[in-house]
Structures are given as structure tokens and as C-alpha cells.
Amino acid sequence: MSADKRITPRNFSFDFPDDLDPKWVSGDVFRAHFFNGVSLTMPYLEPYLCKTNNDARAFIQDPELLQDIKDFNSQEYRHHECHKRLNSLLRKNGYPEFEEVERKIQESYKRLSAKSLRTRLAYSAGFETMTQGFTKWMCGKRVKLFKDSCPYITSFWLMHMVEEVEHKTVAFDVYMAQSGTYVHRAIGVFHGSFHVLGYGLLGMLTALKKDKLLWTIKGQFGIARMLGSVIWNVGPSLLNALLPWHNPRATYDPEWVHDWVNAYPDADPDCQPLVDTNHPEMPIPHS
Template identity: 35%
Template sequence: MSETATGDGAGRMTVRRMGFAYPAAMSGHWNRRRPEFSQIVNAASLAMPYLEPYLIKTMREARPRIRDAALQATLDEYVAQEAMHFRQHRKFNDELKARGYKSIGAIEDQLAEDYRRLGATRSLEFNLAYAEGFESMALAIGQMLIADRRFLFGDSESGVASLVLWHFVEEIEHKNVAYDVFEHLAGNYFRRIYGLLYATAHIMWRTRGGYQALLKEDGLWRDWRSRVALGLLLLRIFAQLTPKMLRIMVPFYNPRQVKDPAWALSWARLFKTDNAGAGRLDTARLDAPEPVALSAGETK
């Protein structure tokens, strides 16, 4: 693993080249205690190789219109981080396919068409609002995942937990970029809220369809115990997520107001001292205030 240090004026963004290991024996239920959460995350991951290139394309289309050199540079750094994200998720998604899930192809085709259509038929202003809406939602999700990391990822496969937590640490790092570009070029409160609601509804709808298909393949969708577990899990997630989403809808919201979790800052420090270790977190010790890496050669 390696890194390229960049910044938003304060040197807070870093483009990291990560490596994650997925054991050959790993099933789609990489968190065996929480198969329903595994499939929610798997379904969300399937969107990344289509959503994030769409975000990159939107930002690149916006770039020539920006008259602020610092904002242009920050946009470039955001693009570099997002490019790393979708490449890593594509690798993970290929691992899921190799484990025999037949529904993945149709899910990916639908996602590819969704983002092709949005990019081709909607205005730049709409696409910037969607990008800002997604990034605001991702910031809220990242805070929720980190705060509840022990429950959601405890004792799960290190490679997958490390992938997801790395991704959302970087979502927190670049939390203000899409907002700044949107405000610079298309800033309007009602357009921003429309973008937030549209992006949130679209992504959650496609994610639900994805995890439903995957759980059907597992034989769990019609298992009442699994459905109860899924319902309780979703209640837990949305109980934490809803206040964070409502905060975004305040007229004078700015992502800079959202404090970075201490654990996310500690993860960034771990990467600087042990960049390989940041990709193999010890999921038995996620309740520690700082991330702990597995020893070299140790697997989880």
C-alpha cells in the first residue's frame, strides 16, 4: 500500500492505494453473526463501480466552470480518492461473483443503466445536487458505521470490514468537496434538498433490491428469523441515521460543521505508521478507541 498526500487547503485528504485480502473460504456472509448486514453492505458495494464513476464524470464536467484554483485542486483530489474506491469495490464485487451469486449480473446492469441515464439526460446542476446529496448521506453513514463499528463489524472478516471502514474514513475526509462545488456553481437550498432526497431514495431503493435478491439466493428472505433480524437491524441503523440526515436539511447546513470522529482520525494516523495494517484491522478489538491491526501473517 502507498499514499499520495493531498489536501483541501488544510492537507486533510490523502489518496491511499490499499490492499485487502479475502480468504478463499469466505462466504457472502463475511459477518457470520450478521448475515443480513453482510448482504446490505454487499448490495451497497455493487453500486460503487457505477455510482462513483458517475460522480467523477460530474465533477470533471463541472471543473472548467470553476473559477477558484484551490477548489479545482480539491476537486482533483476528491476524484482521485473516488477512483480508488470504485476500483477496490469492483475487486470485492468480483469476489462475491466468484462465490456463486447469480443475481449480481442483473443488479449491476440496472445500476449501470441508472447512472448512464442520469449522466446523459440530466442537467449538470441536477447531477451536482445528486453528488452533494450522496456525499452528505455518505458522511452521515460513515459517522454511524464508525460509532457502531463493534456491533456491525465485530469478529467479521478483516478484509471486508477494513474495506468498508477505509472507504468511509475517506468519505469523512472529503466531506465538503461536493458541497463546495455545488454551492459554487449551482447553490440553491431547494435544489440541494431535492438532490439529497433523490439520491437517498434512489440508492436506498437499489440497495434494498440488491440485498433482497442476495438474501433470496441464500434462502433467508422467507426465513422469519432472518426477517426479524433484518427488521431489528434496520431499526437500529435508521435510529442512528435519521438525526444525522435531518441535520443535513437545515437551511444553513455545511458539512464543515460535522466533527470528524476521533476513531477516523486515529485510522489515518495508523495508516501513516502501518499502511498495510490499516487494511487488516483486528475486528475482535473494534471497541478500542483506536483501530488495531492484525499482526503480519495473522488472519481473521
């Protein structure tokens, strides 16, 4: 990564209210439970990405890439700490069933940790590809998705996605430095993406079962609509990643993300960058 495109480890901390409502998306319980389900994976996934990067250090000589790994890990470590706090509030405020889902996720990452370094790096690069699709979707369509929703969780997710853009090249570069073969990278796109989405879906279905919505027509329709939306908005990024000449440097990022990053250094580093979810355009929080 060039000097003008630095990865900035920031204070990543949101004071979620104690009485936080797990159905935090205004008017769409399915969307809330989908993102809550994905959040359940993060305290296990993100440390796994950091550990995988660290295991690859021995294959890397480029000092810039070694610095990128350090900064990537710093961002991901802060993300997972914040997801952990959010997830504990989700459990406390209505969904203790998530504990069992998290136990399954933890077991799965234990199994994944025993895989070869190439497989783990391909998984990391593949998952990071999917986050680019999520960023385009969540930041680009933030008003449609999160208008009038809880500002704490909305801002937390959007800031997470901003930082995913900042470090979008790292997992790919590490994979290319250690192995670089196309076939395994392509398998990693499916492996990293569907593994996380699968457990996210399990979390979503667990919450909908608790809400007695799972086996209703409304529930089935809501699940189908939510999954259709994920496929429609995130799928193109996965297809793009399957191109043999794919490089995350060439992918487009929403303008809102760049505005967020460019405005951040002028903001108070201790403040929580809360987005005004009642604003018709939901501008960057520190404009």
C-alpha cells in the first residue's frame, strides 16, 4: 500500500445503550436479525484473520506489506471487541439462544485453524472480497437500509465497513505473497463468504424462531426477501473476485466512504462518529 493510502487504526468504540433493542432496524425485523446473525461470527472470525496473517509473516519480506498486516490486525482486533459487546447485549436483551450459535461458530473456527496456511489465507482473502460487496451495499444504500434505525448500531456497522475498504488489499496481498495460485483463491471466495453467511443465517433463523416468525408466511417471505437482497447486492463482488486477473485495488468504493475517511482526521478522535439516521441523506458523521 502506498504512503498516501495508509490504513489508520482508530479508536473503534461505540457506547451501545444497555437497553439496546435487538430489532434495531426501523420497520424490518429480518434485516436486524440478519445483521445480528453476521455480528455473531465476528468475535471468532476476526481474530482468526489476524492469526492467519501472523502465521504468513515468515513468507513476507516486503516491509510495506508487513506494516499493512500490523494495521489490518489492529483494525480487525478493535472490530471484534466491539462486536463482542454488541453480541452480549443481544443475548441479554432477548436472545440468550445466541450463546449456542456462538458455541457452534467457535467450534467451526477451531476446525478451520487446523487447515493448511494456503487454505486459511485463501479463506481470508475470499471473505475480505465479500466485505467489499457489503460495503458498497451498506454505505451506498444506507438510507434505504437504515433510515430511522438505531444510530449506535448503524454507525458501528458503517464505520466497520469504512475500515474494511481501507484494508481491502491486505488479505489478497498476503495470499499472493504466500501462494498466489488461482484455483485455491477462487475456492477461498466461496469458502470464506459462504461459511460466514451460513452462520449468520443460523443466527438469523434462531432469532426468528424465538420471535415465532420462522414458520409463518410472513417469516418465509421475509427471509427470502432478505437473502435475495444479499445475493443481488453482494453477489457481483464475489463474481468479480472470481476473475483470474482480480485485484481489490481496482474495485470501486462508494464516495461516502472516502468522504468519511477524509473528514475523520479533523474530528475529535474520542468522539463516537454517530450517523444521523433521521437525516434524509444520512451524511458522514463528522462533516
